[in-house]
Amino acid sequence: MRSSQYLLSTVKETPADAEIISHQLMLRAGMIRRVASGMYTYLPTGVRVLRKVEQIVREEMTKAGAIEVLMPMVQPAELWQESGRWDKMDAELLRFKDRHNRDFALGPTHEEVITDLVRREVTSYKQLPLNLFQIQTKFRDERRPRFGVMRAREFLMKDAYSFHLSQECLQKTYDAMYQAYCNIFNRLGLNFRPVLADTGAIGGSMSHEFHVLAASGEDAIAFSDGSDYAANIEMAEAIAPTGERPAPSQQMAEVATPNVGTVADVAQLLNVDNSQIAKTLFVHAATADDAKNTSKTVQLIALVLRGDHELNEIKAEKLAQVKSPLEFASEQELRDLLNAGAGSVGPVNIQVPVIVDHSAAHLADFVVGANKDGYHLTGVNWDRDITKYQVADIRNIVAGDASPCGKGKLEIKRGIEVGHIFQLGETYSQALKAGVLNEAGKHQIMTMGCYGVGVSRIIAAAIEQNHDDYGIIWPDAIAPFQIALIPMNMHKSVRIEEATTALYNQLTAAGFEVFFDDRKERPGVMFADIELIGIPHSIVIGERNLDNQEVEYKNRRSGEKELLNIADIVSILQ
Numbered sequence: 045m046r047s048s049q050y051l052l053s054t055v056k057e058t059p060a061d062a063e064i065i066s067h068q069l070m071l072r073a074g075m076i077r078r079v080a081s082g083m084y085t086y087l088p089t090g091v092r093v094l095r096k097v098e099q100i101v102r103e104e105m106t107k108a109g110a111i112e113v114l115m116p117m118v119q120p121a122e123l124w125q126e127s128g129r130w131d132k133m134d135a136e137l138l139r140f141k142d143r144h145n146r147d148f149a150l151g152p153t154h155e156e157v158i159t160d161l162v163r164r165e166v167t168s169y170k171q172l173p174l175n176l177f178q179i180q181t182k183f184r185d186e187r188r189p190r191f192g193v194m195r196a197r198e199f200l201m202k203d204a205y206s207f208h209l210s211q212e213c214l215q216k217t218y219d220a221m222y223q224a225y226c227n228i229f230n231r232l233g234l235n236f237r238p239v240l241a242d243t244g245a246i247g248g249s250m251s252h253e254f255h256v257l258a259a260s261g262e263d264a265i266a267f268s269d270g271s272d273y274a275a276n277i278e279m280a281e282a283i284a285p286t287g288e289r290p291a292p293s294q295q296m297a298e299v300a301t302p303n304v305g306t307v308a309d310v311a312q313l314l315n316v317d318n319s320q321i322a323k324t325l326f327v328h329a330a331t332a333d334d335a336k337n338t339s340k341t342v343q344l345i346a347l348v349l350r351g352d353h354e355l356n357e358i359k360a361e362k363l364a365q366v367k368s369p370l371e372f373a374s375e376q377e378l379r380d381l382l383n384a385g386a387g388s389v390g391p392v393n394i395q396v397p398v399i400v401d402h403s404a405a406h407l408a409d410f411v412v413g414a415n416k417d418g419y420h421l422t423g424v425n426w427d428r429d430i431t432k433y434q435v436a437d438i439r440n441i442v443a444g445d446a447s448p449c450g451k452g453k454l455e456i457k458r459g460i461e462v463g464h465i466f467q468l469g470e471t472y473s474q475a476l477k478a479g480v481l482n483e484a485g486k487h488q489i490m491t492m493g494c495y496g497v498g499v500s501r502i503i504a505a506a507i508e509q510n511h512d513d514y515g516i517i518w519p520d521a522i523a524p525f526q527i528a529l530i531p532m533n534m535h536k537s538v539r540i541e542e543a544t545t546a547l548y549n550q551l552t553a554a555g556f557e558v559f560f561d562d563r564k565e566r567p568g569v570m571f572a573d574i575e576l577i578g579i580p581h582s583i584v585i586g587e588r589n590l591d592n593q594e595v596e597y598k599n600r601r602s603g604e605k606e607l608l609n610i611a612d613i614v615s616i617l618q
């Protein structure tokens with residue numbers, strides 16, 4: 045590719061509205077442009093990377109025995125009514141009507157459509173097991189689209205669905221998918237961890253998520269340093285102010301206790317419905333030492349912000365006025381509103397396991413320091429003790445605690461969920477009556493698994509893990525181009541042009557994707573762009589080196605430069 049025939053669209057300045065590095069770099073490197081909230085156009089460089097990720101996913105899925113299909117993005121309401129999810133889904137499911145006034149939705153996932161297909165096409169046990177996948181655009185009207193393609197509304201997903209007649213058979217495919225996912229993320233060159241995941245929301249028995257480790261990750265994942273134990277503490281949705289809340293799962297509860305509780309724990313303690321808990325305020329020891337001293341009984345203040353119930357002496361109408369703790373200028377103001385005089389903060393001072401809410405939506409929540417029982421709020425110095433919620437705080441809380449499997453210590457890291465595998469069981473096949481004739485000639489409902497990969501999210505996750513001050517550092521497998529050719533003052537030198545063109549033809553013929561920067565730009569501009577878009581290998585063609593039949597090679601990741609003989613280039617890079 046010659047840059048003169050390409051749409052490079054690089055930007056020097058860091059876009060003001062992009063919070064995390066991957067979003068900034070994807071904009072600056074000319075990979076994406078925002079069309080509307082959570083919706084992006086992929087520019088040529090973005091598409092090249094997207095297709096690479098897609099292809100690796102496709103290859104590994106195919107290798108693991110899955111077969112590719114392609115379903116429509118628009119789905120009829122009837123199927124969702126049949127599964128019962130038409131009423132259960134909140135506004136994340138974008139619904140609309142066609143010209144005949146029929147209801148439709150933009151597909152956020154495809155369990156219904158695939159189960160409908162399979163119940164029609166598959167009639168005998170002889171056709172099972174079957175694992176069908178697609179790589180397709182999804183739409184979820186996310187409450188808070190953010191971080192570019194990381195949490196978009198329209199995004200690319202690989203979703204697979206498997207059909208079986210026995211749990212053993214499902215387990216086999218599940219294991220194959222687990223392995224395929226490991227292969228995918230290894231090939232992508234990502235530092236990732238599979239973790240046990242919450243099965244609450246969809247139902248089902250077994251689930252793993254695959255997380256790319258990165259400080260900007262929205263999920264907190266708990267590891268044991270002494271065993272393979274790893275689990276996701278996904279509380280973002282559970283504590284979010286509106287919408288459906290997934291029930292905490294068995295695995296969650298295991299990780300959760302004794303120091304990590306769920307919104308359900310709080311609800312139970314307050315004797316209110318989950319949905320009435322709209323906002324929580326974290327209270328725990330201010331320092332690592334304090335945390336250790338009080339590690340088993342971390343204090344939490346939960347403010348119930350909605351609902352018309354009475355919470356001890358606190359009047360409902362007072363609670364209704366509490367919009368957000370952030371709105372209070374001082375402790376006194378909050379106290380006044382709650383009618384809680386000095387020393388009488390009892391009604392809102394409830395001892396429960398701490399809620400770990402790692403969602404970005406709650407980053408602004410307060411963590412209040414206090415190191416004596418019953419000393420919360422009364423002893424708080426608003427300016428000194430109220431800090432932003434940080435993962436480090438949670439780490440302090442759990443520090444010293446054994447992992448649920450009893451081996452090693454529990455450690456919390458941040459992760460980006462890039463894949464999710466799930467044993468669905470008969471949830472959808474029952475609802476849609478998807479069965480086949482089994483070996484005994486009897487009609488039997490199939491059991492299902494589903495397997496998702498966030499193809500577009502992977503790009504952002506890869507950048508979070510691979511960048512420096514100058515830009516992106518692509519893992520070779522997903523780089524938009526492998527090699528950049530940067531000729532010095534080509535427009536003044538026929539010799540440079542000829543040498544670069546010859547090299548370009550050679551490398552292209554050898555199967556490399558080569559970016560030939562033939563712009564009339566200063567060398568500095570070219571270097572900066574090539575580093576920004578993260579091409580792994582670059583070759584500078586200059587007059588002086590050409591005298592010795594040499595060019596300068598630079599490795600983007602190591603930064604190392606060396607002079608190479610032109611005749612050796614192809615074989616060295618191969």
Ligand code: ATP
Nearest residue numbers: 193194195196199201461462463464496497498501
């Ligand atoms: P999250 O917890 O981040 O909201 P999810 O659990 O809702 O994700 P799944 O239903 O498991 O997502 O979908 C499979 C995969 O699709 C996820 O593992 C993730 O990589 C990707 N994905 C989900 N939502 C989005 C989104 N809004 N933007 C980009 N990728 C997404």
Ligand code: MG
Nearest residue numbers: 136184186281
């Ligand atoms: Mg989600």
Ligand code: MG
Nearest residue numbers: 253278461464
């Ligand atoms: Mg999730």
Ligand code: MG
Nearest residue numbers: 253461463464
């Ligand atoms: Mg998931």
